[in-house]
Amino acid sequence: MSTSYEQHVEYPNRKRMALLTAGAALFVAAGFFLIFDRSSVTNDSILSGVIGFLSILFFGLCFCYSLVKMIKKEPSFVIDEDGFVDASSYTAGGAVAWRDVENIFMYELMGQKMIGVKLRDEKAFLDRQNGMKRKLMTVNSNMVDATISVAQSSLTVPLDQLYIMMMSHWRHVSDNMIYDSYSRR
Template identity: 80%
Template sequence: MNTPYEQHVEYPSRKRMAWLTAGAALFVCAGFFLIFDQSFKPGSSIISSVIGLTSILFFGICFCYSLIKMIRKEPSFVIHEQGFIDSSSYTSGGEVAWKDIEHIFMYELMGQKMIGVKLRDENAFLERQNGMKRKLMTANSNMVDATISIAQSSISLPLDQLYLMMMSHWRHARDSRG
């Protein structure tokens, strides 16, 4: 296990990112099918077109994001002495100092284990985020009381191990301060 002064770098799992990319591509194809399929009853084609367009837009963005994450060789998560840098998802927190953290905890949402990070001054942190990202982070914070959530899907290290590593670094930083 890392000592509090060692930096730990996590890269996205290429296998998981490939599955996410393929899944998003399938939903984009399904969206096109809904738009251009003429076998629906008259009147239902408007509903299927709206659903198809929504699917294409949402999963098209997901496809592009996961494809870029899969191709780039950038870390998705870095732990260092001063804090951590989260770039594991679109709603990632960026750089966060250990001194700004109020609480770190594990939780499960819709069957997926996640690490939640509650910040001392959540409003100041959210003000630094762009519009859509801020709204998504606020919604997440209202659901699980975590300003930042880290999912297993973008990290290759098992989430339990990452959690223990984060807790060790955070406690060490907290004990060093006071």
């Protein structure tokens, strides 16, 4: 009954990653401009300095992350018969076995289509994540009831197609688990 499903490997979309890196670099430059711009009034320059500093901090991290993702030759998403490995974003889920998946669904958040993955033991999964990543994943889970969210930004295959592949693999494993539990009786 067990049919082997082929592995699917996604690498980051280099063009999209280059655009994200360039955009982050522009915001870092804008942050420096806000900090060192002396043409405004003193009260405004303090606010500009704070905004500039926060811009440099946040978009500097975005710049470093996207630059590393663009340069590294590592997959951003892998699907196989055992599960999937999500490395598509900072809050990526990592390795997840199909048996741990409760539900997979498509949703839209702020105009962006995403794949949501709800896990059976969300608490155990979140406990394995580091501090900031855990907090971001918890916020996401509370907003859309998905432990893991996969966005199109670092994938080359259309999200709808990835969703169909994930559903096919997950259903195959789920059907085999049900078949195995009946055959043991």
